[in-house]
Amino acid sequence: MAHLNQAPALEESVREFDLASTTVRELNRYLHKDLPAADAPRVVVTHPDGAHSIACGLDAPVDVEVHGHVGYYVAGMNKHARVTVHGNAGPGAAENMMSGFVRIRGYASTSAGASARGGCLVIEGDASLRCGISLKGADIVVGGSVGSFSAFMAQAGRMVICGDAGDALGDSLYEAVIYVRGEVKSLGADARFEPMSAEDRKVVAELLGIAGFKHDPAEFRRIASARQLYHWNADANQEY
Amino acid sequence: MCGIVGLLLKNSSLRPRLGELMVPMMIGMTERGPDSAGLAVFTEPVAGQLHKLSLYAGTAPIDWNQVQRHLGEAIDGEHTLKVTANHAVLTTSASPDAVEAWLDSHAPELTVLCVGRAIDLYKDTGAPAEVAKRYEFAQLRGTHLVGHTRMATESAVTPAHAHPFTAGQDFCLVHNGSLSNPYMVRRKLEPLDIEFETDNDTEAACRYFEWRLREGDSLRAAVQRGFEELDGFYTFLMGTDRELALVRDAFACKPAIVAETDDYVAVASEFRSLAHLPRVHDAHLFEPKPQEVYSWHI
Numbered sequence: 001m002a003h004l005n006q007a008p009a010l011e012e013s014v015r016e017f018d019l020a021s022t023t024v025r026e027l028n029r030y031l032h033k034d035l036p037a038a039d040a041p042r043v044v045v046t047h048p049d050g051a052h053s054i055a056c057g058l059d060a061p062v063d064v065e066v067h068g069h070v071g072y073y074v075a076g077m078n079k080h081a082r083v084t085v086h087g088n089a090g091p092g093a094a095e096n097m098m099s100g101f102v103r104i105r106g107y108a109s110t111s112a113g114a115s116a117r118g119g120c121l122v123i124e125g126d127a128s129l130r131c132g133i134s135l136k137g138a139d140i141v142v143g144g145s146v147g148s149f150s151a152f153m154a155q156a157g158r159m160v161i162c163g164d165a166g167d168a169l170g171d172s173l174y175e176a177v178i179y180v181r182g183e184v185k186s187l188g189a190d191a192r193f194e195p196m197s198a199e200d201r202k203v204v205a206e207l208l209g210i211a212g213f214k215h216d217p218a219e220f221r222r223i224a225s226a227r228q229l230y231h232w233n234a235d236a237n238q239e240y
Numbered sequence: 241m242c243g244i245v246g247l248l249l250k251n252s253s254l255r256p257r258l259g260e261l262m263v264p265m266m267i268g269m270t271e272r273g274p275d276s277a278g279l280a281v282f283t284e285p286v287a288g289q290l291h292k293l294s295l296y297a298g299t300a301p302i303d304w305n306q307v308q309r310h311l312g313e314a315i316d317g318e319h320t321l322k323v324t325a326n327h328a329v330l331t332t333s334a335s336p337d338a339v340e341a342w343l344d345s346h347a348p349e350l351t352v353l354c355v356g357r358a359i360d361l362y363k364d365t366g367a368p369a370e371v372a373k374r375y376e377f378a379q380l381r382g383t384h385l386v387g388h389t390r391m392a393t394e395s396a397v398t399p400a401h402a403h404p405f406t407a408g409q410d411f412c413l414v415h416n417g418s419l420s421n422p423y424m425v426r427r428k429l430e431p432l433d434i435e436f437e438t439d440n441d442t443e444a445a446c447r448y449f450e451w452r453l454r455e456g457d458s459l460r461a462a463v464q465r466g467f468e469e470l471d472g473f474y475t476f477l478m479g480t481d482r483e484l485a486l487v488r489d490a491f492a493c494k495p496a497i498v499a500e501t502d503d504y505v506a507v508a509s510e511f512r513s514l515a516h517l518p519r520v521h522d523a524h525l526f527e528p529k530p531q532e533v534y535s536w537h538i
Contacts, residue, residue, distance in 0.1 A: 049516075071512055072510075088525065090510060147492070148530065
């Protein structure tokens with residue numbers, strides 16, 4: 001991480017925003033309104049220094065590279081864009097993503113990929129608590145471990161965890177599916193381990209391939225909803 | 241919403257720059273806490289039997305020389321004042337309890353912000369940059385500090401409600417979050433003759449931990465007990481004359497990030513308060529895990 005703030009040598013069709021001298025608002029305005037319709041340049045962002053909402057709300061197939069650590073909501077609501085953070089991300093990375101691809105080279109703080117409907121989020125390091133909370137269809141691949149309450153109420157989508165998971169993984173899970181390679185401290189209510197099918201191994205292999213992680217899909221276990229919370233059970237005595 | 245910052249210098253040659261390194265950290269937390277700011281700075285302890293009291297005079301003008309003279313006439317001992325704006329650090333050879341009691345009855349316009357042998361404390365309403373300028377934070381020297389920027393959510397915006405809170409001697413606490421059972425904690429502590437100065441939830445946590453320390457708990461043990469007794473959301477950063485301690489509740493809703501190098505340990509709510517620190521990109525950078533106690537000694 002020694003050279004986080006050093007951008008690669010500039011080539012043709014690269015647009016650089018140095019946030020030491022430019023505001024996030026200017027960067028985002030460019031990405032929202034001033035991108036050429038065709039042949040958009042690669043956008044390189046330097047000195048993010050923990051700023052919030054970098055490359056938020058994008059709606060174009062542009063490549064954005066951020067060199068350094070970012071704050072809250074990087075690539076939030078992303079659509080079509082490919083955003084790479086060469087550093088760590090604050091809370092809510094790629095939250096509400098619709099499509100596109102977001103890669104965090106370092107770790108991600110809480111609620112990474114929250115409510116994301118589509119696209120793919122790759123976190124090369126660890127993800128903190130509530131990763132993939134309320135996931136609605138996106139794919140999340142975490143190279144490290146995830147914190148507690150990850151995939152809480154996740155409705156659709158797939159989550160691959162190469163490391164361990166904290167407490168209450170997949171609590172009140174709907175139809176999202178979790179694949180975990182390491183230890184699970186505890187499963188949440190209504191989440192259960194299920195056998196890995198050939199189809200599951202294919203899914204894990206595909207997502208690991210996209211993320212660039214070299215693990216054997218056979219090492220992963222599948223977690224899905226037992227669907228016991230789908231209907232109110234008056235006899236459960238409020239004990240779930 | 242609030243911002244916390246903390247800095248402990250391992251490299252003693254940096255100690256003259258403690259305040260200068262901290263001010264951008266605090267200003268970086270302005271959006272998290274625009275209404276008040278405060279700082280407890282720990283210096284080398286004063287010599288012998290001396291104690292320090294940080295005094296706050298509010299907005300009314302005050303004749304500090306007169307306070308010092310009258311105190312000297314009333315209580316034997318050496319009393320010196322170092323004044324910055326409406327704030328002063330009183331160093332005294334007399335019993336700090338006696339001095340505090342005298343101030344309470346003879347200079348009621350003064351608030352005693354903290355007592356100890358190493359701690360100085362400043363807190364006031366206003367934007368962090370204004371408060372930092374008002375009290376010349378950039379000039380402060382010392383071994384470690386605990387700072388806070390406040391966006392009030394549960395009690396009034398006054399200097400007394402600003403953080404850090406202190407209790408006992410050489411102890412302070414700042415808080416990002418909110419407690420849901422501060423009155424339960426108060427009802428437990430007040431019968432033990434522990435007096436509260438505000439209705440702020442953080443004060444309950446501060447007095448709870450200081451009580452546990454007096455009862456013989458280590459800071460780590462006190463925090464461990466606090467997991468059972470304190471309900472709510474919190475990132476707490478605590479300072480004693482020798483130590484900084486950081487803890488987040490089980491749900492870790494309130495952010496925190498630590499940067500550690502051979503020269504310093506820096507704590508903040510967000511990385512943007514750490515980005516300016518020397519060689520921060522080579523630092524060991526991590527988010528503290530929930531319900532784990534992190535502490536660093538000078």
